[in-house]
Amino acid sequence: MRIGLLTGGGDCPGLNAAIRAVVKQGLGEYGHQIIGFRNGWKGVVDGDVVQLDRANIRNILPQGGTMLGTARFHPHSAGGMEQVMATLEAERIEALICIGGDGTLNAAQKVAEEGIKIVAIPKTIDNDVYGTDLSIGYHTAVNIATEAIDRIHTTAESHNRVMVVEVMGRHAGWIASAAGIAGGAEVVLTPEEPFDIEKIVKFLRHRHKAHANFSIIVVAEGAAPAKGSAMDFEVQLGQYGEIIAGAIGERVSKEIQERTGFDTRLTVLGHVQRGGTPTPTDRILGSRFGVAAVDAITQGQTNVMTALRNDEIVLVPLEEIAGKLKTVPDELLRVAKALA
Amino acid sequence: MRIGLLTGGGDCPGLNAAIRAVVKQGLGEYGHQIIGFRNGWKGVVDGDVVQLDRANIRNILPQGGTMLGTARFHPHSAGGMEQVMATLEAERIEALICIGGDGTLNAAQKVAEEGIKIVAIPKTIDNDVYGTDLSIGYHTAVNIATEAIDRIHTTAESHNRVMVVEVMGRHAGWIASAAGIAGGAEVVLTPEEPFDIEKIVKFLRHRHKAHANFSIIVVAEGAAPAKGSAMDFEVQLGQYGEIIAGAIGERVSKEIQERTGFDTRLTVLGHVQRGGTPTPTDRILGSRFGVAAVDAITQGQTNVMTALRNDEIVLVPLEEIAGKLKTVPDELLRVAKALA
Amino acid sequence: MRIGLLTGGGDCPGLNAAIRAVVKQGLGEYGHQIIGFRNGWKGVVDGDVVQLDRANIRNILPQGGTMLGTARFHPHSAGGMEQVMATLEAERIEALICIGGDGTLNAAQKVAEEGIKIVAIPKTIDNDVYGTDLSIGYHTAVNIATEAIDRIHTTAESHNRVMVVEVMGRHAGWIASAAGIAGGAEVVLTPEEPFDIEKIVKFLRHRHKAHANFSIIVVAEGAAPAKGSAMDFEVQLGQYGEIIAGAIGERVSKEIQERTGFDTRLTVLGHVQRGGTPTPTDRILGSRFGVAAVDAITQGQTNVMTALRNDEIVLVPLEEIAGKLKTVPDELLRVAKALA
Amino acid sequence: MRIGLLTGGGDCPGLNAAIRAVVKQGLGEYGHQIIGFRNGWKGVVDGDVVQLDRANIRNILPQGGTMLGTARFHPHSAGGMEQVMATLEAERIEALICIGGDGTLNAAQKVAEEGIKIVAIPKTIDNDVYGTDLSIGYHTAVNIATEAIDRIHTTAESHNRVMVVEVMGRHAGWIASAAGIAGGAEVVLTPEEPFDIEKIVKFLRHRHKAHANFSIIVVAEGAAPAKGSAMDFEVQLGQYGEIIAGAIGERVSKEIQERTGFDTRLTVLGHVQRGGTPTPTDRILGSRFGVAAVDAITQGQTNVMTALRNDEIVLVPLEEIAGKLKTVPDELLRVAKALA
Incomplete structure (x- = not known):
């Protein structure tokens, strides 16, 4: 078989492990041909291809990024769909493996509707892809964020400061919750739970008086104040309505500094x-x-996404996950609070 | 309530996260008293106790080991059981949280049979505790082993060598499989699959001729040759029948060196x-x-073990797990082979 | 002898190693008493002291920050000098060890002029203290910055982007030069060499056409455009004329994005x-x-700073270093350029 | 000019940084041709060459090992010298850059005597090359050893054990001293200072009674007992009189276990x-x-070794360093003892 392969959306660690596994299993176990498209869907539209063999994947397992390149590009907007179909036909692609997040999976769904056999592999450091316990990249992001909080913790303590750390997570607070618990943060703010700045201020005042005169606050970039709370405001958005990195972190820092008088840094x-x-987890997940x-492709199971459930690999129909979001469960949010 | 707490068996990273969580949740949420026993069951027998409060757990979250100390000590052998009961009564312990592996859980089961309320928390870098997807310590061990394999990989390649890496895992090959996949090992030997040295030698000869003139072989310390295979031997055991660190690794290295002539190092x-x-994963797992x-104790659910299943925390009756072992599933062993 | 000890200015990794060494050597070798002042000079003014013994320094060697706390506080402004002298007399301090950067050394010089015996230990992640090859904290900062550039490198390459990374360094470009070389940056901007944005833009255009379509630019926060260059502007300064974190990085990113059209991120x-x-280097440096x-104090050599020269520890008179700055030598700047 | 380049002896981190710098500076600054020999002197004898350009050195900066390969091979023994000269002539090599340790520098000296222009670059994780403050690879080795000691420290403390850690260093105790200080070891044994096991035992007994019931002992593989001391024995050597990894560590562990009764592990x-x-330091050192x-070659300065002195790069005549060894200075050994 001739199988196409692309990585789309934002890059993240673990993509190369998945690419390597596709090539090794495809060539070694079944004798398939693996055709890589460069820079995500853009490469499909442009016909930018490379036939992958063992030499291409040498030493890529421990490397971040994607050796195929990636781009934030949606073929279905701007009439690229015909180009996509033309390239796939020209390259005689029998099935397409798409490694990506929401945007890529959306596009994959559209391409599937045109009759192309698709298997999707979920990746996103935000970990909000529905239907799988883990997506590629999330685990490494939590590691990096935790290491940063560990570092910032010693400064907070030495200087008696409130340190605010903004991490990624537009629609779900996975990184914030996990790194918050792992880093021992006093407050974790997520999109799942709109916050009341006055409650935070009260908590900090109590803590700094009773226990310790420093605090760590982890804020997901998609966190927002509760409607009707003391700090009910519209978070500033970008040109296309998108969340701006640093916006909520800056606002939270400023409010805490002003309301508590504590030396606060972002x-x-x-x-x-x-x-x-x-991390090993992302390498193993990408490999599996x-x-x-x-x-799946070889056995004729297509229009599915590979997923991790109960520590096992399963296949989930694409239609089951379309338009859904996986948010942080209450238990994890509760642990973050309990250990503050 | 007065709740006892101990860590038993070999130490591992993540124990302090669990201790901290017990103290914070016990004191902060419910107003319990938490009584720590030093050096595992030995501290219960000796009455070596410390009442834990917020000051004791300060800054321990990112630290390895256990601030309570630990020991490999079995109270039920050597007639320690009466001492255990005497100490628990003297300290007015209403329930006991035991953080440990097989040995500790065994002892916990015995103590439960004497009428003491027990909640066990599983820890073992071997990850072979039955009934939970993850035990405290395993994840960090995989990280360390993978980092070592990454390092050894560059030497293997620069010197055209076969590098054998022996990792822990007496009864199950979890670390070997995971670190083997994550580190891109060519061969992974586990207790689950007895090996045939001649097949490995054949594979290495083929690989070094066709693809690359170096290889990484990861061996769990409990791996053993298949009965009737070319290298059918008794692995040397210790005084008490226990597995000796280095024994199987040394033998495998020697056999490969002699049979292939390749420069081989252990x-x-x-x-x-x-x-x-x-790692963050072990800190979060310990915290949860x-x-x-x-x-569980507060709600009267005892004689159970906390467990992770399907990314959720559940409680498993102690009797369900007694005497059972969790081995590596076929799918993971198969991925390790597919990516060699 | 009763020896005072304080850490002043911004915190950094390695301070605890120095504190531990002062205590161990002071108590163990000579039987001195070591009196710690909390939060730098502020603790001297406030009389906030702690007598240090072995228990205080347990396990602090691998920890960042300073167990004594620190503050940016200048006793000689605001008439604190009399308070300083009063506290030192009340505590019967015979000599004072001051661990700090420019500000702390300045204050130490003033205190020395009042007749107090001083030994200074240089620390600053900026590495610009004159008279020593290395100051505590710099080495760890370079490690962290290099690790960040390594991470950003994979994203730059996967997305065909220009990534601008702003690092610390107000008056000297040590971190930028070192991390730039170690991380393989294409352009390194330092306070030592005012830059011409048009030359950078030209270089990037050439590189992206001829060699690779991504680039890493490392900017020290004190870097500035050359007078009369295409981008001759005043970098925005803070309320007290201080450099604002992010200011130059943001400006450089914007200019490159606009002038080249390349997707540029900060x-x-x-x-x-x-x-x-x-890092081990900072732990060893602090210890030595x-x-x-x-x-030095025991042998009566005071009003000096400990320094590393030619890999040996020497003592430098405080007056020799006052008001001087150590900038990056030409050879290092040249290597950064040669390897772009 | 046509310049040859080889890496010889044991591999270590930082070699690729040096290779990359030779290629970038050679091609970019001067328009030289750089001819790489594979697997050290073996490649010169065998005529195994590769012309290096920018594509060869892509992404190698952060990678361990050497992209040229290496081997422990001495051309001057076994009559390889004529072959060496023949290859250099056939390849029209005008000067040869040799990156290596003692063995490679020795061979380089011999080749220089035959009239070939040589510039040597020192590398050895043992750091015992004379004439330079630092050799490539040492710094990373210290980092790895310190990290391992940090890990072992938490186990020592949790289990009340004596942990013996054997590190590299056959003729000099650089890694042992540095990692011993950085890791907070209680005892550091080096080739520079023959030890008396009874003194160590006495120290451990005192410490475990008075201060803490665990200890870390770092042993260089070339450490040996003092003549006439309580444990005066011949350390077991290998077939060719070489030091065997693990030999001294095992003996020291056994003696301590038996003499103190403390639970001791190696x-x-x-x-x-x-x-x-x-590490960044090794990347920067290799680059410089x-x-x-x-x-140096371009300016006609040959038969020299590049060296770091007083944080500057200098050139040292090969004859000045021949047959000399750089051992650990007293001050560093003294700091290791003071902080025990």
Whole structure:
């Protein structure tokens, strides 16, 4: 078989593990041909391809990013769909493995509707893809964020400061919750739970008087104040209505500084959260997903997404996950609070 | 309530996260008293106790080891059981949280049979405790082993060598499988699958001729040759029939060196696998288990073990897990082979 | 002898190693008493003291920050000098070890002029203290910055982006040069060499056409455009004329994005650069400085700073270093350029 | 000019940084041709060459090992010298850059005597090359060893154990001293200072009674008992009189266990010390040495070794360093003792 392969959306650690597994399992186990498209859907539209063999994937397992390149590009807007179909036909692609997040999976769904056999592999450091316990990249992001909080913790303590750390997470607070618990943060703000700045201020005042004169506050970039709360405001959005990195962190820092008088500083982690060598968990997850995707195609199971459930790899129909979001469960949010 | 707390068996990263969570949830949420026993069951027998409060757990979250100390000590052998009961009565302990592996859980089961309310929290870097997807310490051990394999990989490649890495895992090959996949090992040997040295030799000869002239072989310390295979031998055991660190690794290295003529070197990772700062996953797991254990006791659910299943915390009756072992599933062993 | 000890200015990794060495050498070798002042000079003014013994310094070697606390506080402004002298007399301090950067050394000089015996230990992640090859904290900061650049590198390459990374360094470009070389940055901007944005733009256009379509630019926060260059502007300063974190990075990103059209992103590393576990180099440097400071006092050599020169510990008179700044030598700047 | 380049002896992190710098500076600054020999002197004898350009060195900066390969091979024994000269002539090599340790520098000296222009670059994780403050690879090895000691420390403390850690260092105790200080070891044994096991035992007994019931002992593989001391024995050597990894560590562990009765465990770090991603210091050192080597050749300064002195790059005549060894200075050994 000739199987196409692309990585779409924002890059993250673990993509290369999945690419390597697709190539090794595809060539080694079944003798398939694996055709890589460069820069996500853009490469499909442009016909930018590379036939992948063992030499291409040498030493990529521990490397961050994606050796195929990626781009935030939606073929179905701007009439790219015909181009997509033309390229797939020209390259005689029998099935397509799409590694990506919401945007890529959306596009994959559209392409599936045109009759192309699709297997999707979920990746997003935000971990909000529905239907799977884990997506590629999330685990490494939590590691990086926790390491940063560990570092910031010693400064907070030495200087008696409130340190605000903004992490990624537009629609779900997975990184904030996990890194908040792992880093021992006093407050964790997530999109799941709109916050009341006055309650936070009260808590900080009590803590700094009774226990310790420093605090760590972790804020997901998609966190927002509760309607009707003391700090009910519209978070500033970007040109296209998108969340702006640093916006909520800056506002929260300012409010705390002004309301408590405590010396308060902000760190916006930004791009470091999505780069560098993947953790073993992301390498293993990418490897298992890659093997499973090739197995699925070979066995004729398509229009599905590989997923991790109960520590096992399963296949989930694409239509089951379309338009859904996986948010942080109450138990985890509760643990974050209990350990503040 | 007065709740006892101990850590038993070999130490590992993440224990302090669990201790901290027990204390924070116990004191903060319910107003319980938490009585720590030093050095595992030995401290119960000796009446070596410390009442834990917020000051005791300060800054322990990112620290490896256990601030309570631990020991490999079985109270039920050597007639310690009466001493255990005497201490628990003297300290007016209403329930006991035992953080440990097989040995500790066994002892906990015995103590439960004497009428003491028990909640167990599973820890073992071997990850072979039955009934839970993850035990405290395993994840950090995989991280350390993978990092070591990454390091050894560059030497193997620069020197055209076969590098054998022995990792922990007496009865199950969890660390070997996970670190083997994550580190891109060519061969992974586990207790689950007895090996045939001649097949490995054949594979290495083929690989070094066709693809690359170096290889990484990861061996769990409990791996053993298949009965009737070319290298059918008794692995040397210790005084009490226990597995000796380095024994199987040394033998495998020697056989490969002699049979292939390839320059072959052994590294025995040893104690570094169980020390140092825990990964975020182990900190979060310890934190969730600790909170759940206190919740369980408070709600009267005892003689259970906290467990992770399907990414959720559940309680499993102690009797369900007694004497059982969790081994590596076929799918993971298969991925390790597919990506060799 | 009764020896005072304080850490002043911004915190950084390695301070605890120095504190531990002062205590161990002071108590163990000579039987001195070591009196710690909390929160730098503020603690001297306030009389906030703690007598340090072995229990205080347990396990602090691998910890970032300072167990004594620190503050940016200048006793000589605001008439604190009399308070300083009063506290030192009340505590019967015979000599004072001051661990700090420019500000602390300045204050130390003033206190020395009042007749107090001083030994200074240099610390600053900026590495610009004159008279020593290395100051405590710099080495760890370079490690953190390099690790961040490594992470950002994989994203730059996967997305074909220009990534701008702003690191610390107000008056000297040590972190930028070192992390720039270690991280393989294409452009390094330092206070030592005012830049011409048009030359950078030209270089990037050439590189992205000829070699690779991504680039990493490392900017020290004190970098500035050359007078009369295409981008001759005043960098925005803070309320007190101080450099604002992010200001130059943001401007450089914007100019490159607009002039080249390349997708350009900024990361401001910020506080993570000064926290967390120190590298072995900073632990060893702190340890050697601490031992040397106590030896110096005991031998009557005071009003000096401990320094590293030619890999040896020497003592430098305080007056020799006052008001001087150590900038990056040409050879290092040249290597950064050669390897772009 | 056509410049040859090889890496010889044991591999270590930072070699690729030097290779990259030689290629970038050679091609970019001067338009030289750089001819790489594979697997050290073996490649010169065999005529195994590769012309290096920008594509070859892509992404190698953060990688351990050497992209040219290496081997422990001495051309001057076994009559390889004629072959060496023949290859250099056939390849029209005008000057040769040799990156290596003692063995490689020795061979380089011999080749220089035959009239070939040589510039050597020192590398050895043992750091015992004479004439330079630092050799490539040492710094990363210290980092790895310190990290291992940090991990082992938490286990030692949790289990009340004596942990013995054997690190590399056959003729000099650089890694042992540095990692011993950085890791807070109680005892550091080096080749520089023959030890008396009874004194160590006495110290441990005192410490475990008075202060803490655990200890870390770091042993360089070349450490040996003092003549006439309580444990005066011949350390077991290998077939060719070489030091055997683990030999001294095992003996020291056994003696301590037997003489003190303390639970004592050994970890032999082994090959992990020489692999994996280099620290920034090793990347920068390799980069500076590589640039300096090409500059030296271009300016006609040959038969020299690049060296770091007083934080500056200098050139040292090969004859000045022949047969000399750089051992650990007293001050560093003294600090290790003072902080025990």
